Amino acid sequence: MELSSPCYPGFNESLAPILLRGRVLTRANVQRSGDTVLEYLIKTVNGPVKVEVHNQRPMAFCHSDDVERLLVEGAETEVWSHPLELQSFSRQPVHAIYCRTGLMLKRLVNRAQELGIALYEADIKPEQRFLIERFVALDAEFFGHFDSSGPSRFVASRVRATSQHIPLKAVSLDIECSMSGELYSIGLYGDCEPKVIIVGEGETELTCHRDGVEHKVAVEWACDEVALLLSLQRWFMEVDPDILLGWAVVTFDLSLLWRRAKHHGMRLCIGRFGKPLAWKVEDKHRPETLDLSGRVVLDGIDWLKAAFYQFDSFALDRVAGELLGEGKAIHNPDDRGEEITRLFREDKAALAYYNLTDCRLVWDIFQKTDLIHFALERARLTGLEFGRVGASIAAFNHLYLPHLHRAGFVAPAMQTVPGPDSPGGYVMDSVPGLYRNVLVLDYKSLYPSIIRTFLIDPKGLVLGLSEPEAMSVEGFRGARFSRQSPILPKLVATLASRREEAKANQNGPMSQAVKIIMNSLYGVLGSRGCVFHDYRLASSITLRGHEIMRTTKAWIEAEGFQVIYGDTDSTFVWLGDEAGNAKATGRALVDMVNQRWREQLREDKGLECFLELEFERHFEQFFMPTLRHSTEGSKKRYVGLYDNGNEKVLVFKGMEQVRSDWSPLARRVQYELYRRLFQQENLTEYVQEVEKSLYSGELDDELVFHKRLKRDISQYTAKSAPHVKAAALLVSATGDANRGKRGAAIRYLFTKAGAEPLGFQSQPIDYDYYYDRQLLPILEPILAVLKINYQKSGAEQLLLI
Known part of the structure; x- marks a missing residue:
């Protein structure tokens, strides 16, 4: 039976407790008669119900040695403590400190700061803690009674997780x-x-x-x-x-x-x-x-x-x-x-x-x-409120904390003096040029796989530093990770399993949600806004990634191929102009690398390998540009052409084509230039045609920039942004202050007077700006690799044509 109440068959007030299943929509805590009451608005199959939970106090933890100093004598009815079989990351026993109201907890936090006493987990709201400690996320079963006021108010004493389908309007x-x-x-x-x-x-x-x-x-x-x-x-x-x-x-x-x-x-x-x-x-x-x-x-x-x-x-x-x-x-x-x-x-x-x-x-x-x-x-997946966007750190806490408590620890306090920054992802110096047959080999979820394989874990770091080296796994910058019941690797394993299940069931939203959560784990550990932040954790992920990418490059080049670029988890392999069956070669390389990782990690470290290199794409044509005015290869910028089975597809990475601060003309020209480059069509004639059309005014419609104000123009500290300047001119020209408000759409051109709003230009369009600042940066990388010395004709010569 779903539940029993005056609105449902079988209701009997003498039966207790009763079960109420629902989907938690919103959460809150309210103060009522000096007490903290948790409120959950849930949707059941029979409609909305307000669930109340009493006697769930706002709380925090502190070292047992600090309790006597922290608690004010005579205030036992408002704040009290209880010893627990838990310890902090410094391996000291802790007490739980309970407060009658949220206001009392705020006062406790202030007192702790004044006394220099560390409080742990004081920022976890009671309505969140009640659910996450019981592994309840979206769907819940509450045990309790319907209030005498009617079937829309339920007083609960317990809750547990469930899985159910409840239609939402x-x-x-x-x-x-x-x-x-x-x-x-x-x-x-x-x-x-x-x-x-x-x-x-x-x-x-x-x-x-x-x-x-x-x-x-x-x-x-x-x-x-x-x-x-x-x-x-x-x-x-x-x-x-x-x-x-x-x-x-x-x-x-x-x-x-x-x-x-x-x-x-x-x-x-x-x-x-x-x-x-x-x-x-x-x-x-x-x-x-x-x-x-x-x-x-x-x-x-x-x-x-x-x-x-x-x-x-x-x-x-x-x-x-x-x-x-x-x-x-x-x-x-x-x-x-x-x-x-x-x-x-x-x-x-x-x-x-x-x-x-x-x-x-x-x-x-x-x-x-x-x-x-x-x-x-x-x-x-996360236990976050349905509808809460972002909040990666809160999601991590919701996933990690209940397991941490069951392992006998409380979360650490925020570091007041954080350690050094951890390095970013691996980016290899590129070998610029125009290529045929470039493979892209990607590590599947590299950072989560590193966490899982090398047992990277906040609790594991605390234990590993006090264990013999033989019982732990070496990390970087002095880190060592315990092999005993690591939490985070098991969470990653669970998430990975959920993603594979979602893929098998063609559940795209679940698969995408899991992927985003898994990929956010490194960012959370590397964020100084997270209480679990430790530069040794983040460094043990990124520096291990560097090692993996360098080793992968060496293994592939030992097979006779050239690696021309690498970025975080992707390796770009040039097969040569005559590649034969490129996809078969790519899969053979993937199998070789994966097998070597499995063997090496098992033999050298006694670890099960979860690293998985995959064949991602075969670019039939590939262009890696140089830095502007340099012979050095660029990073995170390339263009490639591949066949998706139905058509040839151009991929732009880090180029002007995918940037919103470039004109429609620049984007169109860049796309056409690379299409012609890969099709071996004449580029010089096309460039001449574009230049002539630009200076003759035939392309004016493609010169208009579109941007929205992210805040009122009065709130911009620097007025140098072109769209902000144009917005100020628009307000002045029209007398309409709303055109300078946040969210206002600004359309503008570059004229001899700089950025001016469309329809209110005081000067002619500055075609030299569009050529020199919009088209030339696009042209130069291609002309350089083809060794074409193209000279702009200029407006004066074009007028004579």
Whole structure:
């Protein structure tokens, strides 16, 4: 039986405890009558329930010898201690210090700082600790009783992890407003009836004609902004979504809704069970400060970045164009403020259609990329709150701490004087040139594999330094790692198994989530913001990577091939112009290297090898440039051509083609140059044609730069950035301060006066800038390797042609 309550068959108040299964949506702790109460808003198969857990105190650990000095005499009812069979990383016994409230814990932390006493794990919130100590992540089974107030409040005493499928209702939300922030309309789309709530009056269905097509939009009218907010509040009560989707939905939409409600002296109660939209820090409206009880908010921009999608611009119109092949339902999405106001005044049907289209585009992007599933799997893996983006250090703590405690240790305190930096990944000096038949051989998850193979582990370092050398594995910079029950290698093994399972089940979101978490482990250990940071840990990973890459190069070159480049986990092997079956050669090299690692590590160190070199790609054509104005080979920059089975594909790494601060012309020309280079077509004639077209003004449309302001122009400390200068000129020319606000789209050209906003140029376009600063850096590497001495004709000669 799922659970028993007045709403479910079989409820009997005399049966105790009862079991409640659900998916944890939000977590919090509240102070009630001088007590700390943990609150979990969960979704069950029968609806949302608030789960409360009492008597779970905010806590920290300290050395047992420090307890007497730390605790204030006579305050035993507020703060008390208890000895534990745990020790710190300095191998000293510890006490647990319990506080009645969070405020008491803050005072304890301050007192410890004044006395110079180390506290451990004081930053772990009680609502997090209660779950992670029990290995509970996303889905949970709570044991307890329903409160007498009804079936929506459950008082729990215990919890355990479970696995279940509970459908969640998601809705995309988008608002339209005036340039000054006054609300015009709110669009809602997804697991609900699509609708737009809009200020005004009229029919309940509007018709919009766009591009010769008739579109119907269901609308709900509101007489003014207050009525609009009240209508939205009623909609949340009726539809009751679990997930809100949007584009900058926290920092813009929800922030503006809160500010407009506050302007009218209202509380916007759109959380579960009538809780108002609120912020943990009132003047900081960010995802981590949002307080929206029982609802998970996923921002499309943040989650695309979390899943490692890359776009030149994360503007909705641009992302939708690339992923969906369509854009916003407005003529000029880069400068839409005035157009939206015009539509509100003159064509509310078109505004409603535009508003709803934005909602649908966000929804379709989430569906196309499976981001909701990705966010769920990430929460399930890490124990982080569903919807929390980033937080790699917190994810590491959630994974590591319960195992550490069971091994008899508490986490260390943050280092006040961190050690030296650890070196970065291995990057080999390249051999520049134009090649045929280059193989790329990659180590699969190199850093996680190093952790797993060489037993790199924070607890293992503590034990290994006190053990005989024969019982430990040598690291770098004085590190030694114990062979006794290492934690982190076992976590990596579990994650690797989960990823293979996800691949077998074609669960792309889970596979991607595991990959990102595994690859973040080194970064966490190398971050000084992590309590487990130790330069010996991070160095033992990166320097071992250096050793592995150098050894791999030596083994491959002993087979008669040349390694022309190496970067972190990738080795580039030149087979020669006549390579035969390049893929077979690549697989043979991979088998040789993997076999040698297995044998060497077993015989020399008594270790099981989890290093795995893979054949990644065969570039039929490959170009490694030199540094500009140098004969030295560049690093992290190359272009290659390979056959994916259907077509020839050009890959640009670290080149202007993939950088957003280059003009559309530069990108197009670079792509065409390398296509011609690999196809052995004439380059000089093409360059002459481009130069002539540039100076004659035929390419002006490809010279416009597009950038958005990341903050208000008044907040930029340096005004040297071209788009900031252009924005300041735009504000001055139009008198519109909103054009200099954060998020404003700036389109500009380089003229004889420098960067100037499009449509407000005071000087002619500076074609020399585009040739010398945009095209020449692209041309030089190719011309150098081909030994072509090309001289610019210049504007004066071109005018005579």
